[in-house]
Amino acid sequence: MIDEQVLRSFQEIGRDLYVAGLVSSHGGNLSVRFGDRIIIKRRGAMLGRLTEEDLVETRLAKPDSGVMLASTELVVHRAIYLATPALAVVHAHPRAAIALSLSREEIVPIDNEGSYLLHKVPVVAAEFASGSAEMVEKLPAALRQYKIVMLRGHGCFSIGQTLDEAFQWVSCLEESCEIILAAKLIDEPFLEYRKMSEEYRSW
Numbered sequence: 159m160i161d162e163q164v165l166r167s168f169q170e171i172g173r174d175l176y177v178a179g180l181v182s183s184h185g186g187n188l189s190v191r192f193g194d195r196i197i198i199k200r201r202g203a204m205l206g207r208l209t210e211e212d213l214v215e216t217r218l219a220k221p222d223s224g225v226m227l228a229s230t231e232l233v234v235h236r237a238i239y240l241a242t243p244a245l246a247v248v249h250a251h252p253r254a255a256i257a258l259s260l261s262r263e264e265i266v267p268i269d270n271e272g273s274y275l276l277h278k279v280p281v282v283a284a285e286f287a288s289g290s291a292e293m294v295e296k297l298p299a300a301l302r303q304y305k306i307v308m309l310r311g312h313g314c315f316s317i318g319q320t321l322d323e324a325f326q327w328v329s330c331l332e333e334s335c336e337i338i339l340a341a342k343l344i345d346e347p348f349l350e351y352r353k354m355s356e357e358y359r360s361w
Contacts (some may be wrong), residue, residue, distance in 0.1 A: 176206030241298035244317035248324040251313040254335035272334030
């Protein structure tokens with residue numbers, strides 16, 4: 159049985175991701191870690207309409223009966239928890255960030271909030287970008303240094319101590335990417351407002 163507070167957290171963040179347009183109806187997934195166990199969204203469940211039956215509890219390090227129902231990204235979530243101090247993982251498909259990930263090695267926000275909170279977001283690539291061994295190798299390594307990472311053409315993986323915290327990085331990244339795209343559309347030279355310091359390009 160899933161703790162009521164944990165269920166409510168999944169429901170609120172899942173709904174917020176969907177309403178904000180950060181996932182499609184059945185896209186994305188969430189998980190939290192409790193010691194040697196994790197709770198993760200069920201395969202195929204809708205993030206915007208999660209019920210208790212849509213959450214699966216399984217072991218962190220070893221397969222058990224829960225793996226059959228869990229998200230296809232379970233292996234990636236496990237690897238992230240084993241490699242980082244994260245207690246929550248959010249995987250979403252932010253549209254503007256995905257568009258930028260197709261042509262960039264990193265996303266560097268040009269707005270003040272994105273610069274302050276994220277500095278930059280690395281983009282990693284995988285031939286098979288859904289629950290693959292390559293993702294297991296690359297994403298946890300990147301998340302040791304950054305709180306959010308883009309997987310080219312697929313979406314982002316964000317970590318935090320809570321789902322709320324991990325959600326904040328996703329929301330911030332997408333806002334920054336929308337601003338980058340809007341600035342490109344306006345296509346006017348930037349006026350100086352923070353001297354475009356190189357410090358914003360490093361973490």
